[in-house]
Amino acid sequence: xxxxxxxxxxxxxxxxxxxxxxxxxxxxxxxxxxxxxxxxxxxxxxxxxxxxxxxxxxxxxxxxxxxxxxxxxxxxxxxxxxxxxxxxxxxxxxxxxxxxxxxxxxxxxxxxxxxxxxxxxxxxxxxxxxxxxxxxxxxxxxxxxxxxx
Amino acid sequence: xxxxxxxxxxxxxxxxxxxxxxxxxxxxxxxxxxxxxxxxxxxxxxxxxxxxxxxxxxxxxxxxxxxxxxxxxxxxxxxxxxxxxxxxxxxxxxxxxxxxxxxxxxxxxxxxxxxxxxxxxxxxxxxxxxxxxxxxxxxxxxxxxxxxxxxxxxxxxxxxxxxxxxxxxxxxxxxxxxxxxxxxxxxxxxxxxxxxxxxxxxxxxxxxxxxxxxxxxxxxxxxxxxxxxxxxxxxxxxxxxxxxxxxxxxxxxxxxxxxxxxxxxxxxxxxxxxxxxxxxxxxxxxxxxxxxxxxxxxxxxxxxxxxxxxxxxxxxxxxxxxxxxxxxxxxxxxxxxxxxxxxxxxxxxxxxxxxxxxxxxxxxxxxxxxxxxxxxxxxxxxxxxxxxxxxxxxxxxxxxxxxxxxxxxxxxxxxxxxxxxxxxxxxxxxxxxxxxxxxxxxxxxxxxxxxxxxxxxxxxxxxxxxxxxxxxxxxxxxxxxxxxxxxxxxxxxxxxxxxxxxxxxxxxxxxxxxxxxxxxxxxxxxxxxxxxxxxxxxxxxxxxxxxxxxxxxxxxxxxxxxxxxxxxxxxxxxxxxxxxxxxxxxxxxxxxxxxxxxxxxxxxxxxxxxxxxxxxxxxxxxxxxxxxxxxxxxxxxxxxxxxxxxxxxxxxxxxxxxxxxxxxxxxxxxxxxxxx
Numbered sequence: 139x140x141x142x143x144x145x146x147x148x149x150x151x152x153x154x155x156x157x158x159x160x161x162x163x164x165x166x167x168x169x170x171x172x173x174x175x176x177x178x179x180x181x182x183x184x185x186x187x188x189x190x191x192x193x194x195x196x197x198x199x200x201x202x203x204x205x206x207x208x209x210x211x212x213x214x215x216x217x218x219x220x221x222x223x224x225x226x227x228x229x230x231x232x233x234x235x236x237x238x239x240x241x242x243x244x245x246x247x248x249x250x251x252x253x254x255x256x257x258x259x260x261x262x263x264x265x266x267x268x269x270x271x272x273x274x275x276x277x278x279x280x281x282x283x284x285x286x287x
Numbered sequence: 288x289x290x291x292x293x294x295x296x297x298x299x300x301x302x303x304x305x306x307x308x309x310x311x312x313x314x315x316x317x318x319x320x321x322x323x324x325x326x327x328x329x330x331x332x333x334x335x336x337x338x339x340x341x342x343x344x345x346x347x348x349x350x351x352x353x354x355x356x357x358x359x360x361x362x363x364x365x366x367x368x369x370x371x372x373x374x375x376x377x378x379x380x381x382x383x384x385x386x387x388x389x390x391x392x393x394x395x396x397x398x399x400x401x402x403x404x405x406x407x408x409x410x411x412x413x414x415x416x417x418x419x420x421x422x423x424x425x426x427x428x429x430x431x432x433x434x435x436x437x438x439x440x441x442x443x444x445x446x447x448x449x450x451x452x453x454x455x456x457x458x459x460x461x462x463x464x465x466x467x468x469x470x471x472x473x474x475x476x477x478x479x480x481x482x483x484x485x486x487x488x489x490x491x492x493x494x495x496x497x498x499x500x501x502x503x504x505x506x507x508x509x510x511x512x513x514x515x516x517x518x519x520x521x522x523x524x525x526x527x528x529x530x531x532x533x534x535x536x537x538x539x540x541x542x543x544x545x546x547x548x549x550x551x552x553x554x555x556x557x558x559x560x561x562x563x564x565x566x567x568x569x570x571x572x573x574x575x576x577x578x579x580x581x582x583x584x585x586x587x588x589x590x591x592x593x594x595x596x597x598x599x600x601x602x603x604x605x606x607x608x609x610x611x612x613x614x615x616x617x618x619x620x621x622x623x624x625x626x627x628x629x630x631x632x633x634x635x636x637x638x639x640x641x642x643x644x645x646x647x648x649x650x651x652x653x654x655x656x657x658x659x660x661x662x663x664x665x666x667x668x669x670x671x672x673x674x675x676x677x678x679x680x681x682x683x684x685x686x687x688x689x690x691x692x693x694x695x696x697x698x699x700x701x702x703x704x705x706x707x708x709x710x711x712x713x714x715x716x717x718x719x720x721x722x723x724x725x726x727x728x729x730x731x732x733x734x735x736x737x738x739x740x741x742x743x744x745x746x747x748x749x750x751x752x753x754x755x756x757x758x759x760x761x762x763x764x765x766x767x768x769x770x771x772x773x774x775x776x777x778x779x780x781x782x783x784x785x786x787x788x789x790x791x792x793x794x795x796x797x798x799x800x801x802x803x804x805x806x807x808x809x810x811x812x813x814x815x816x817x818x819x820x821x822x823x824x825x826x827x828x829x830x831x832x833x834x835x836x837x838x839x840x841x842x843x844x845x846x847x848x849x850x851x852x853x854x855x856x857x858x859x860x861x862x863x864x865x866x867x868x869x870x871x872x873x874x875x876x877x878x879x880x881x882x883x884x885x886x887x888x889x890x891x892x893x894x895x896x897x898x899x900x901x902x903x904x905x906x907x908x909x910x911x912x913x914x915x916x917x918x919x920x921x922x923x924x925x926x927x928x929x930x931x932x933x934x935x936x937x938x939x940x941x942x943x944x945x946x947x948x949x950x951x952x953x954x955x956x957x958x959x960x961x962x963x
Contacts, residue, residue, distance in 0.1 A: 181888040183936065
């Protein structure tokens with residue numbers, strides 16, 4: 139509270155792993171993280187929409203990010219569903235592993251990274267640099283979920 | 288004063304008063320002599336004026352003020368009700384409605400012009416005023432004598448305790464006073480003035496009692512004057528002066544109580560008083576009863592109700608899970624408790640469902656006025672009879688049903704009922720009759736619109752259908768009357784020779800049908816040429832909960848709305864024939880295509896299961912055609928709560944929504960119309 143000047147510039151992100159690479163989402167989009175539960179398949183939809191679940195009475199569609207990025211990964215026990223809230227629509231994202239919540243200042247995030255990424259550029263909103271080695275790709279969740287025209 | 292926070296209350300209440308005004312005015316038109324109705328109208332207009340003035344809506348205030356003036360003349364018998372007046376009043380109501388709309392849309396800015404109405408109203412008021420001045424004086428006299436009566440009536444009865452207090456005060460040389468305060472007629476916040484009077488009095492003495500009681504005063508359940516019994520050391524003149532300093536107080540009368548005299552009087556008048564009292568209490572009861580009704584309701588945001596519904600559904604699901612656990616672990620104690628929880632949640636669910644119910648009155652209410660205006664426009668005479676307006680439907684259904692009903696009623700007025708001359712010529716009463724009725728029928732509500740008009744000539748409909756290429760002449764010739772009638776629901780189908788602004792542009796009936804089907808309803812029509820037409824609209828009680836059949840396909844569960852299902856049948860493998868590459872069965876002479884539902888829904892590694900060499904088929908209807916869906920297993924019929932699937936799934940064919948099953952898993956609801 140007392141250090142509003144500083145906290146203003148701090149950004150909280152949730153780090154997670156997809157296909158052995160580190161990614162991140164801004165925490166304000168994330169509602170909660172749950173374990174994988176049984177899903178109901180919805181026919182006649184895109185492959186990456188793996189189904190719907192019931193979360194306390196609300197039916198939420200689940201998207202497998204690996205499938206969305208066309209990566210084949212084996213199912214693991216560490217898999218989690220990150221529930222995000224986008225314009226009051228809840229959507230679940232399956233990731234291989236949720237690592238940690240990180241706090242970083244905005245100057246650690248590079249908006250237009252020149253490094254090569256394995257996923258489409260429009261899905262990336264920036265790269266977070268932690269220390270010398272660690273790089274987390276900050277995903278643009280709105281772009282990823284945008285329905286095809 | 289920031290009044291914006293009261294906006295929604297103002298708008299809601301204005302709407303209510305305007306609706307009330309509309310209804311009363313319609314009644315008045317029928318019974319112009321009934322002064323009770325005038326009184327009712329006056330009261331509504333007066334309240335509306337008060338509310339608008341408090342909120343600072345000047346145009347509404349001005350218009351209602353002028354309305355009040357004219358109504359005042361009518362109720363004092365200085366003016367007779369004429370069609371001219373009623374029409375003008377109706378026009379004023381329309382404008383008031385418009386002003387309310389504008390207040391919502393433009394954030395409290397009124398735009399409609401009221402000047403011309405005000406001028407007309409004033410003109411009317413003046414006309415009558417100049418004619419009948421002497422009468423007015425008479426009324427004034429009456430008023431005065433009424434006031435005198437009030438002064439005489441300043442006697443108040445006391446109970447033992449109060450008497451004791453008064454006597455004690457007297458022995459201490461204090462003044463026992465009865466204070467009669469009359470508020471200004473235009474006083475808006477009566478309770479506030481009462482509070483100020485009380486406060487002023489309490490500064491200089493002690494209030495023993497008041498008539499009406501303090502509670503009633505606070506709730507403004509009094510006309511304009513009230514009495515207070517008051518003990519003070521001050522002189523009564525000073526008290527009077529203090530009170531008159533409070534604004535909006537018209538008159539203050541103060542009397543000294545004479546206790547002995549009182550008692551005598553009380554003795555002698557006991558009997559009389561008793562009678563009076565009974566009368567009074569009766570009246571009072573009536574008054575409190577009516578006002579009571581108005582205060583026991585609470586306005587709740589419908590979003591909150593939806594949320595509540597959601598939570599209850601969630602509770603039910605978790606309860607089912609608990610019972611499963613208790614069975615698995617054979618915990619008898621828990622089962623007993625759960626049986627109780629089961630009952631309570633069941634009750635809770637039905638109460639929540641009921642809370643969302645709204646009487647269909649809210650839709651029906653606007654029709655009498657509509658019929659009046661339309662029949663006037665078309666020079667027809669029509670009686671509208673409304674039955675069963677207390678029938679309740681879910682709010683979501685109510686919201687959707689208004690427009691289709693308007694269409695149907697307009698059709699009845701325009702095409703159904705003829706002009707008085709036409710009707711006379713065909714041996715009918717000159718006045719046409721339209722019956723609008725709502726009633727329960729199982730889990731549905733049926734709305735019937737029947738008229739005793741011309742009926743529909745099926746030959747004309749048939750010819751039109753041929754002309755439009757919807758069927759061949761031979762087909763039409765073979766059709767039953769009912770089947771031909773169904774052409775009406777096709778788009779662009781209008782047989783009216785003359786296009787009026789009432790109906791007959793041919794967009795009506797198919798829109799009506801689509802709208803009704805959209806809310807899982809059905810529409811049927813019967814007609815007899817020369818006798819009239821009956822239209823029946825069958826609606827589900829609620830959109831949130833439907834009856835469905837749960838079916839299993841491999842490991843997946845789907846729900847098929849019962850409204851779409853004709854029957855379920857078991858057919859032998861060899862009964863399924865292939866005709867032109869399409870699988871069909873013969874069901875009582877009818878050829879019904881068979882669809883492998885598992886394949887249609889791309890169930891992974893699906894293989895149709897056979898139960899003892901036969902398939903289980905669910906026969907559903909899609910429009911006029913039937914379809915047989917193969918399923919592995921029928922689970923059973925169940926009430927399900929429909930949940931939306933969300934933006935990500937917009938436009939998926941074959942699925943309309945989802946529901947949560949007892950075990951917490953999601954099952955999808957099939958949309959048989961778009962499945963294939």
